Amino acid sequence: MEVDKMDENDWKYHGEGNKSLVVSHVQLSRVLRLLKYPAEDSENPPQTAEQAFRQIQNIVDFSSNVMSSLLGEKFIHSGEVVKLPLEFVRQLSIKVQHQRPVWRCDKVMDIYSGCALCLPNLTSPGLHQQTHTPPLCIEIKPKCGFLPSPKHVSKDIKTKVCRFCMHQHYKVANGKWKRRSLYCPLDLFSGNRQRMHFAIRHLIEEPQNNFKIFKGGQCIYSSKEGSDDSLDLNSLLHHLRPYFLYGNNRINGHMTSKALLSDFIQVLVNALLSGGGEGGGGGGVTDRRGEGRSFCEASLYNKERIRHGSQGLPSDSVLFRILQTQMLDSLDIEGLYPLYCRVEQHLQDFPKERTRLQIDGPYNEAFLEKLQKCSTEDDGSVEFAAAKVHQYRVAMTAKDCSIMVALVPSGEEEDDDEGLSAQRRLFRPPAFSCSVSILDLDPKPFDSIPRQLRLDQKIVLCYLRTGSLPKGIFTAAERDDCTLLFHPV
Ligand SMILES: O=P(O)(O)O[C@@H]1[C@@H](OP(=O)(O)O)[C@H](OP(=O)(O)O)[C@H](O)[C@H](OP(=O)(O)O)[C@H]1OP(=O)(O)O
Ligand SMILES: Nc1ncnc2c1ncn2[C@@H]1O[C@H](COP(=O)(O)OP(=O)(O)OP(=O)(O)O)[C@@H](O)[C@H]1O
Incomplete structure (x- = not known):
């Protein structure tokens, strides 16, 4: 160029x-x-x-x-x-x-x-040049995947219902979206395949700004912001079908919409749990957040099922790395804010300190070291406060980034109709090579912290006023299934 x-x-x-x-x-x-x-x-x-x-x-x-x-x-x-x-x-x-x-x-x-x-x-990776079929790229903005520790929050609800689920009520109340998304990030970050599947189904149902699908670089599925137009799921299925011709779930040679979607989600879950296209995922790791901080009470996922094993995320998976980075926010905005004020006061008294404390960068190794070597005990210093603010800002970036999963059908050259026996075509699972990237990793400004606190307060207040009892309207079977409704295509 x-x-x-x-x-x-x-x-x-x-x-x-x-x-x-x-x-x-x-x-x-x-x-x-x-x-x-x-x-x-x-x-x-x-x-x-x-x-x-x-x-x-x-x-x-x-x-x-x-x-x-x-x-x-x-x-x-x-x-x-x-x-x-x-x-x-x-x-x-x-x-x-x-x-x-x-x-x-x-x-x-x-x-x-x-x-x-x-x-x-990242939506048209060079990979596809060897194949006839354009790559499918799925963009997910997963948002925050854990609950804050009870030590730092003033409202108990924040330790039960995750920020995303509470925020949904606020966004609908303010007209940002017409319908609430039932996606819960804690399900996506659980490492439990069923829960992840459940989360992705809800992303598909109500993508908002959290989910998009691209085919050959063109966006083929996303929310039309501010509109309540129903999404064209049938058109999505039409796009997906050629990629999943060889699924196992075919009845009389026809793959049902439900099976097609299920295969698609399965491939996506595999990519999110893999090491990012460089071989298989690492061993499962124990979920160090503990059960109490990894389940959101607003999620419609049946909590009983969690007992049947949450394997945790593989340590080399993209979700694990994002979650670990998000968790650098160890104090919640409520615990962080007094430290922000300490830095802010110091900068008012000594404006030149802005540079030494690297408030606006440079974002170099020294900056990384400051946040990685931050002590666990508050010694009352401005250095401690600045390091915690740096950690929080890095966590904010990780809470707002997006994941791009690129799926390229593999072994396509064998797939001409004459070359394969019907039997093989019928039962071979779809194979994709995948690559996973993270986008939108901009630093969040120091000055955005007071706005964060105000927004947090508004979200919690709104949820306490409007957000109770969503589960009551679903039967247990609906909660477990929440199947999307399709017309045959
Ligand atoms: O505060 P949040 O959680 O609503 O996140 C904002 C995002 O809203 P979301 O809830 O994802 O729709 C918001 O996304 P949208 O504009 O709603 O698509 C931005 O990503 C914003 O970041 P920035 O200020 O542009 O750097 C994000 O602001 P930061 O909080 O990351 O600064
Ligand atoms: N490298 C890339 N390759 C392909 N598409 C991209 C790339 N970077 C961004 N995009 C597309 O452009 C959109 C907007 O980009 P991005 O999320 O970086 O904007 P932003 O203004 O920083 O977002 P935010 O609202 O989160 O602050 C993304 O959602 C994605 O679809």
Whole structure:
């Protein structure tokens, strides 16, 4: 990619989040991730080109020097900062504008700095070049997978119902989503295949911003934000069917929708429990959170079943690494906030200390060391408080990152109809080579901590007012099954 010969016609809108917009190259497996600003700042960019460059370089450094070490290098693609011609960026911004979801248009793409992050396109990995069938990529934003310790929280409910499940009530009450998602992250992070299966079924049922499926780089399944349009599950099944032709669950040569979906989820669970495409998963590890902190009372999963074995997550799996990193938040926002205030006060008294304490970076080995070597006892120092704040911010990033699982059908060259006996085709399970990556590993600003506390309080209050008794409306059988409803395709 030659940055001085950029043509907006080679790029198309790919997606966006709260703070960046992503375009993908039409031929190369590359994306550009551009910063966004609040729309009211569109005339006067809130930072200079140098500051924007530094912000993106900080993202690269944080990902490659800090998160990569905590999450495992094999999952991380940190990318590189690129300087783009301003005319190209302006034309690109005009080109993509009409494809952007309306609810994201409170922010505009940065057209002033010319800086962007260039990354591999994780939804169209080069792997597929050897096969006829495009890869299937599944993006999951799993959110926080554990309950806080009772020691640090003021409201008992926080030790029973997870943040995601409580937050759902708040989001629906505020109109962010029309329907509550019944996905519970604690089920996904359980390492118990049945619970994980259950969690993924609910992600499919109500994806919100937690679940997307791409085929050959195109998004084929996601929520339409703010809308209550029913999702096209039949269309999804239509896309999935060719990948699962050889499943075991066929009746008279036809695979039922339920079986198809079940096979798909099974493959996804396997990928999430594997070591990330480099051989089989490591041995199961004991769940060190203890039963009390790994089950959410709002989950519809039948708790009785958990007795039949929670194996824990394999230590080389992506979920294990994300969960461990999330758990660097050992104090909860309530326990952390007084330490934040200690740092904040110190910075008001001694503004130059901001640099020594690495509040805004640099995100280098010294930063990583500060958070890894943080003592367990509070000695009252600002260094201790800053290290706990660093740990919390790293945990926040791990609570907000996404996992991309790329599935490529393997052994496809043998699969022509003439070449395989009907018997073999009927019973061979689908085989995929998979690769797992983690995306969106940006550092969370120091100043976002007071907002975190306020949001936490609002979520808990809202849940206490509106969130009780969801289980009562389901029968035990519905709770165990919660089968998605399909029409035959
Ligand atoms: O606070 P949360 O848990 O709602 O997470 C925010 C996300 O909301 P979610 O609940 O996942 O829909 C939010 O996602 P959406 O904009 O809702 O898609 C962002 O990821 C936000 O991060 P940042 O401020 O852009 O760096 C996230 O904010 P941080 O808390 O990670 O700063
Ligand atoms: N390297 C990549 N390859 C393919 N798609 C990507 C890549 N990076 C991001 N995307 C897509 O673009 C979307 C937005 O990117 P990202 O999550 O990084 O934005 P964000 O603004 O940081 O999100 P958030 O709302 O969590 O702050 C992702 O959900 C994903 O679908």
